[in-house]
């Protein structure tokens with residue numbers, strides 16, 4: 464399956480909104496895995512993302528194989544570092560943390576990942592990843608040792624997104640951080656979406672249907688839900 468990105472572009476053109484469920488491999492309740500996958504199957508989710516800022520389990524491949532037994536959604540790696548690569552997934556968001564100035568997360572980890580990825584059939588989707596201030600320090604901020612962009616400097620956020628797309632990133636990801644106190648403000652989503660033509664992903668701190676709709680209404684093409692589903696497997700039935 465090497466058409467994940469094309470499908471994202473077509474969905475954007477058709478204004479079809481997409482939803483990814485982010486699963487942190489360290490937080491999986493293996494005894495409840497099948498039930499969890501059934502919940503995903505009966506939700507509006509269109510994609511599954513797998514990863515986290517810091518993942519210690521060595522069972523990522525096993526997790527993906529189990530998901531694929533029961534679920535047809537494309538599985539994309541969303542890795543915090545090269546140890547989270549698995550050839551069992553369909554593709555990978557090859558993230559460059561362009562809001563930060565830590566060379567490891569701009570190009571360093573990528574040089575370690577490249578020879579590993581070259582031996583897989585994963586669809587590699589270069590993604591400009593922009594961390595936005597969200598009210599308190601998040602894991603991605605701590606681990607990447609980068610400073611998020613201030614929500615009061617919308618121009619800088621827009622220019623970072625534009626530069627990320629001009630550098631060849633095929634997606635821009637506006638990230639408040641997993642479990643963020645505040646999601647990315649609607650106005651920032653709107654301004655960024657108006658100034659780039661590649662699909663826009665938005666995630667971090669979105670806890671209810673209203674938050675998902677707001678992000679879509681302001682220009683997000685794909686919204687990511689992690690913590691809300693992790694805390695409540697009935698999230699998509701009850702939110």
Ligand code: 1GP
Pocket residue numbers: 485638639640641642643665666667668669687688689690691
């Ligand atoms: C994190 O954007 C994702 O990288 C999802 O965030 O866990 O807050 O939903 P939440």
